[in-house]
Amino acid sequence: xxxxFGLEDLAKYPFxxxxxxxxxxxxxxIEDLRQDDYQPALKRAKERVIEAIQKNFxxxxxxxxxxxxxxxxxxLMLVKxxxxxxFMHRYSLAESLRAERLLEKxxxxxxxxxxxxxxxxxxxxxxxxxxxxxxxxxxxxxRATHFHKPEWxxxxxxxEKGFVYVKTHELVRxxxxxxxxxxxxxxxxxxxxxxxENIKEIVDEISKxxxxxxxxxxxxxxxxxxxPCVMHVLDLxxxxxxxxxxxxxxxxxxxxxxxxxxxxxxxIYPKAPDFSERLTRYQVEHIAGMRxxxxxxxxxxCRTLITxxxxxxxxxxxxxxxxxxxxxxxxxxxxxxN
Amino acid sequence: MAISMDxxxxxxxKRTFREFYYKNSSKINAPIRMNEREFGYMSFDxxxxxxxxxxxxxxxxxxxxxxxxHSVYYSCAYYHEPTLSMDEKGWKGADLIFDIDADSIPxxxxxxxxxxxxxxxxxxxxxxxxxxxxxxxxxxIDEENWACSLCLDATKNEAIKLIDFLLEDFGISKDKIKVHxxxxxxxxxxxxxSSLEGLDQLARNEISDYISxxxxxxxxxxxxxxxxxDDMRRSLPSINEPGWRGRIASFFTKLEFEGYDETNKDIRDxxxxxxxxxxxxxxxxxxxxxxxxxxANIDVMVTTDIHRIFRLPNTLHGNTGMLKKKCDxxxxxxxxxxxxxxxxxxxxxxxxxxxxFALKGNxxxxxxxxxxxxxxxxxxxxVGKGLAKVIDSD
Numbered sequence: 030x031x032x033x034f035g036l037e038d039l040a041k042y043p044f045x046x047x048x049x050x051x052x053x054x055x056x057x058x059i060e061d062l063r064q065d066d067y068q069p070a071l072k073r074a075k076e077r078v079i080e081a082i083q084k085n086f087x088x089x090x091x092x093x094x095x096x097x098x099x100x101x102x103x104x105l106m107l108v109k110x111x112x113x114x115x116f117m118h119r120y121s122l123a124e125s126l127r128a129e130r131l132l133e134k135x136x137x138x139x140x141x142x143x144x145x146x147x148x149x150x151x152x153x154x155x156x157x158x159x160x161x162x163x164x165x166x167x168x169x170x171x172r173a174t175h176f177h178k179p180e181w182x183x184x185x186x187x188x189e190k191g192f193v194y195v196k197t198h199e200l201v202r203x204x205x206x207x208x209x210x211x212x213x214x215x216x217x218x219x220x221x222x223x224x225x226e227n228i229k230e231i232v233d234e235i236s237k238x239x240x241x242x243x244x245x246x247x248x249x250x251x252x253x254x255x256x257p258c259v260m261h262v263l264d265l266x267x268x269x270x271x272x273x274x275x276x277x278x279x280x281x282x283x284x285x286x287x288x289x290x291x292x293x294x295x296x297i298y299p300k301a302p303d304f305s306e307r308l309t310r311y312q313v314e315h316i317a318g319m320r321x322x323x324x325x326x327x328x329x330x331c332r333t334l335i336t337x338x339x340x341x342x343x344x345x346x347x348x349x350x351x352x353x354x355x356x357x358x359x360x361x362x363x364x365x366x367n
Numbered sequence: 368m369a370i371s372m373d374x375x376x377x378x379x380x381k382r383t384f385r386e387f388y389y390k391n392s393s394k395i396n397a398p399i400r401m402n403e404r405e406f407g408y409m410s411f412d413x414x415x416x417x418x419x420x421x422x423x424x425x426x427x428x429x430x431x432x433x434x435x436x437h438s439v440y441y442s443c444a445y446y447h448e449p450t451l452s453m454d455e456k457g458w459k460g461a462d463l464i465f466d467i468d469a470d471s472i473p474x475x476x477x478x479x480x481x482x483x484x485x486x487x488x489x490x491x492x493x494x495x496x497x498x499x500x501x502x503x504x505x506x507x508i509d510e511e512n513w514a515c516s517l518c519l520d521a522t523k524n525e526a527i528k529l530i531d532f533l534l535e536d537f538g539i540s541k542d543k544i545k546v547h548x549x550x551x552x553x554x555x556x557x558x559x560x561s562s563l564e565g566l567d568q569l570a571r572n573e574i575s576d577y578i579s580x581x582x583x584x585x586x587x588x589x590x591x592x593x594x595x596x597d598d599m600r601r602s603l604p605s606i607n608e609p610g611w612r613g614r615i616a617s618f619f620t621k622l623e624f625e626g627y628d629e630t631n632k633d634i635r636d637x638x639x640x641x642x643x644x645x646x647x648x649x650x651x652x653x654x655x656x657x658x659x660x661x662x663a664n665i666d667v668m669v670t671t672d673i674h675r676i677f678r679l680p681n682t683l684h685g686n687t688g689m690l691k692k693k694c695d696x697x698x699x700x701x702x703x704x705x706x707x708x709x710x711x712x713x714x715x716x717x718x719x720x721x722x723x724f725a726l727k728g729n730x731x732x733x734x735x736x737x738x739x740x741x742x743x744x745x746x747x748x749x750v751g752k753g754l755a756k757v758i759d760s761d
Contacts, residue, residue, distance in 0.1 A: 179587075
């Protein structure tokens with residue numbers, strides 16, 4: 030069954046393939062973008078990018094659906110033209126947050142259609158007092174395991190005959206990462222045409238307005254040197270992505286555990302726009318046992334990391350270890366590999 | 368505690384196993400999608416060989432008769448290339464498997480039949496082994512655990528609870544769930560050919576936490592610090608609710624609280640009454656106990672390991688000589704009778720030390736450094752556990 034969306038819906042959710050088809054249907058060429066008709070769409074695209082990268086925010090007001098729909102692929106082109114991966118990630122995150130805000134207020138039928146079209150997830154609308162939908166346990170688990178608060182654990186959900194009950198805002202939160210990825214992948218796979226002068230100018234203007242990219246210190250880390258769970262958190266930091274609280278705890282306790290000083294650990298955290306040295310120092314010193322209860326926190330065990338969804342076990346290198354600190358200290362059992 | 372196995376004893380075991388596989392070859396069935404699975408085995412010299420693959424049932428049967436392994440394993444996982452190294456196999460998916468082991472289920476009889484001895488100072492004791500030797504503090508401790516019929520009944524109860532979760536909560540159809548006695552001290556419950564096959568380690572961890580009751584929060588029951596009783600009453604579960612909430616509510620119907628008059632009252636009032644009496648902390652501990660009772664005691668590490676290998680059904684367990692056997696009717700299945708498949712042929716043994724035990728409806732022992740003649744199935748059982756050696760078996 031073909032899913033139908035109105036123009037208004039496509040303007041709200043321009044990452045939908047139906048929105049892409051709509052733009053394709055306009056048969057625009059890059060040269061057309063010089064024309065005055067398209068300047069409002071380019072202006073909105075520029076606004077999208079600057080808002081997104083500076084404030085992690087994209088406004089949800091829709092003045093004119095056509096213009097809004099068109100501004101999305103244009104914005105992707107602009108970010109791609111800046112050519113820095115970090116900004117592509119930031120932009121994608123802001124787009125997903127925008128979609129999340131809109132979905133929160135959306136009609137149930139439209140939500141179902143979006144989930145079917147964009148993620149191939151079937152939602153069943155329920156008449157439950159608290160929950161709006163139920164979804165298959167598999168669809169739920171694939172996504173919910175990335176969240177670490179107790180309410181996302183399967184055991185704390187209502188699970189019935191293979192279905193999990195969810196509220197609209199939970200559902201929307203579950204899909205944020207997926208929307209982010211759709212936007213990012215779309216940008217990544219975009220091949221840039223030769224860009225006309227007027228657009229080059231816009232790209233330059235945007236570039237001047239952008240915050241600095243976080244420190245490169247992290248890139249000196251050699252893969253395989255640290256356990257995969259620690260590498261995963263380092264990787265998130267490197268990409269400027271959200272690091273769950275427990276991930277920061279793992280990283281700090283691990284590096285303190287292998288003998289790094291408080292200052293060295295603070296330096297591991299990139300100087301992202303929201304970086305506060307004072308706060309980071311306080312947290313690191315707390316974990317090091319120099320503050321609060323004067324208790325030095327231990328590195329969480331592999332078992333605990335599995336529960337928090339932070340274990341990325343390497344079959345060979347992590348064999349027989351129970352704590353990330355044992356990584357590389359126990360002899361590797363290569364026999365298993367034969 | 369165990370006595371080392373001499374050549375004569377090893378030869379005896381190999382001969383017994385070979386004969387069994389030769390006579391029962393037609394009963395060895397290929398697991399579904401056999402050629403996508405990794406196989407492995409342990410020889411009687413205790414060498415582990417992995418990354419094997421079989422294409423046909425005939426090939427597998429011939430292998431068992433020729434190699435006569437102590438134990439044969441197959442992977443829960445499906446691979447593109449099962450014989451390559453772990454990194455190169457190409458994981459496609461895995462059956463969802465649960466292991467319930469008598470060792471991790473507390474039973475009173477363990478104090479009678481389980482023993483441990485410190486390898487460093489020879490200090491010994493009965494029951495569950497301590498983490499460290501109480502005398503010298505060493506962690507090198509040898510255990511001798513038995514799974515008696517009481518232990519195995521307790522294990523079966525856990526399997527029954529597990530299956531209820533699979534059917535009712537996860538909606539897995541009955542025909543996809545297979546239950547096997549492991550051939551030693553527990554049960555394997557396998558879900559094959561289901562849409563859960565592609566789930567990763569994290570998702571399986573959630574499933575095993577769900578079943579084993581790990582991480583249940585009072586908030587999900589509707590109890591929150593600082594919330595009014597009216598609000599909590601609205602959020603508490605009714606007995607007809609699915610999932611953990613419903614299970615807990617139903618459990619409350621069986622409980623009695625002093626001073627509480629049940630007549631014409633909703634289960635939510637009873638839960639609130641208990642909460643009011645106990646306070647947050649007390650109620651939290653109380654709920655933990657309930658969750659513990661209702662959960663199934665599975666080995667969570669097994670379920671989350673998506674590359675693990677498991678004993679192949681219808682093969683012998685090298686430590687007991689019993690069969691890993693499918694339980695078509697779990698309730699009536701009696702492992703110490705139904706999984707005993709070796710013959711009654713007499714064998715002359717020297718038994719070092721063994722407690723009283725029952726197999727195939729017969730009672731044996733206790734033995735203390737003595738020569739005895741036992742039927743083959745009981746001989747292999749003691750020899751496999753390293754408690755006896757063969758004097759004469761021909």
